[in-house]
Each structure stands twice: as structure tokens, then as C-alpha cells.
Amino acid sequence: MNRLFVAYKPSNISSNFFLNKLKRKYNQKKAGFSGTLDPFAKGVLVIGMGSHTKLFRFLNKTPKIYRATLWLGAKSDSLDTEMIEHIDELNRFSEDEVLKALKSLQGELEYEPPIFSAKRINGQRAYDLARAGVEFELNKINSTIYETKLISYCHPFVTFEATVSEGTYIRSLGLLLANRLGVEYGSLSMLERLSEGQFFYDDEKALDIKKSLNIPQNFYDGDxxxxxxxxxxxxxxxxxxxxxxxxxxxxxxxxxxxIEKSKVKYELGRIYIC
Incomplete structure (x- = not known):
């Protein structure tokens, strides 16, 4: 079976563990996903089965939209609720202050990704190395924050949405938001991916691959x-x-x-619709 669809990963399991559950559900051996979610996060995963696993690099997966709840003053090496060390008591901010801080994050950002992340270090996930006590460094990365939106502020919790470029770490964005408010620590109590590019969760309905590709259609007039x-x-x-x-x-x-330098070559041949 060839199938491309959007699934919804729950919190507290890895993307690979979730994929294995889907493989059993659909009785498929060959399957993959695009855009890893670490165990803490929940939300949208684009799933390919059969030959549709070859299509990921031709899909429009950006920008991505996330919803997150930031716990102001909560210190955690994982930047989430998994490893809370202590919680600072803070005075309440005005909603205007929170809105201003959120807006200041829009644009190009350079920052350090969290050590507890799905980023790979020599083939291993950073969160696996961090849990094993292995010391390592992550290089700073650049992300584009296209839009931020305040959903609610119930002190000390700020729930917001962010529309971002591929590869953005929302837990780091949460810490940056805390810092923009003059708060040293901040950790996420919830993280959800709402969409990847044009892809939203819709009860695992099969996607039309002809409408999902991020490359133009061409026509062959020969035999x-x-x-x-x-x-x-x-x-x-x-x-x-x-x-x-x-x-x-x-x-x-x-x-x-x-098509390159007047030559035509196959990148993928005969990907069946189903």
C-alpha cells in the first residue's frame, strides 16, 4: 500500500515509537515521517508509506505553526516540565508587555538549540545523549519567526502560537520570550505542532499526492x-x-x-497513487 497522510503524535512517546504503531495499524513494513517531533511534543507528523516515503523532499513543509505554553520562572535543562529544578516567583506582567515581548521575536533569530531535542549528534538524538549524561555542544542556529500570536496569559503561563521556518526549536523560543520579559528562566509546559506547511491533521485521511507536491507539473509529449x-x-x-x-x-x-543543462533524468520513477 502506498499512502501519504497526516497523523497526530501524542506526547511522551518518540516519533519512531509512534511510527511503529502506525506500521502495525496499517500492516506496513515500509514507512517514514517528515519533521521529527521529540517525545515531549505532540501534533502533526506527515507520514509516508510504501513508495510515498520517497516524496518527502518534494513536499511543502514550511512554514510550520506551533502552539506552546510557557511557564515563566520555571528552570529546566530540558526547557520543558520533564526536569524542573526550581520555580522563581514573579510579579505579573501586563498583557501589553507580553505582547511586546512576543512581537520582538519576529524576524531572524540566532540562538542555541536545546540539548534535549531531536537534533542528531553523530547519528544519535541529542535528547538520548543528554539523558545518558553525555556532554556535548550544539552550534547556534538561525531561524525565521514569521508571526507570533498571544493566545492567553494566565500568570505565570503564557500560551502563544508561532509561525516559523523549518528547524526552529520552540522551547528555545520560549526561553527567549522569558528573557525578553526580563525573566532568567522559562520552560514549556505544553508544545503542539499544528501544521507543517500545507499539511494539517484530518483524521489520517489519505492525501492526493498530485496536490501535495511542492514542484510544478510538466508534460511529456513523446511516446x-x-x-x-x-x-x-x-x-x-x-x-x-x-x-x-x-x-x-x-x-x-x-x-x-x-532537467539540468538541457538533459532530462528521472528523480523518481513510477510512484503509484495508491
């Missing part, structure tokens, strides 16, 4: 048997001859081609 069976195709038989990736509709399957 359809050539592209059907993966034979060499000539540039003159392709309508749009500009360099780039394209998908071609073959009826019950699609092909992805790459």
Missing part, C-alpha cells in the same frame, strides 16, 4: 511507453524545458524528473 517504463526521454519532448524538478502525470502513477 508514453518511454516514460511509463523509465526509458530515456529527450528534452524536445518536454513542454517546459527550464531547469528544475517537475512531476509528470502518468495516470495511476507519477514520475519526478530533473
Amino acid at each position: 508514453e511507453q518511454n516514460i511509463k517504463y523509465g526509458r530515456v526521454i529527450a528534452l524536445e519532448d518536454i513542454r517546459n524545458k527550464k531547469d528544475g524538478y517537475y512531476w509528470i502525470d502518468n495516470g495511476d502513477n507519477i514520475s519526478v524528473i530533473n
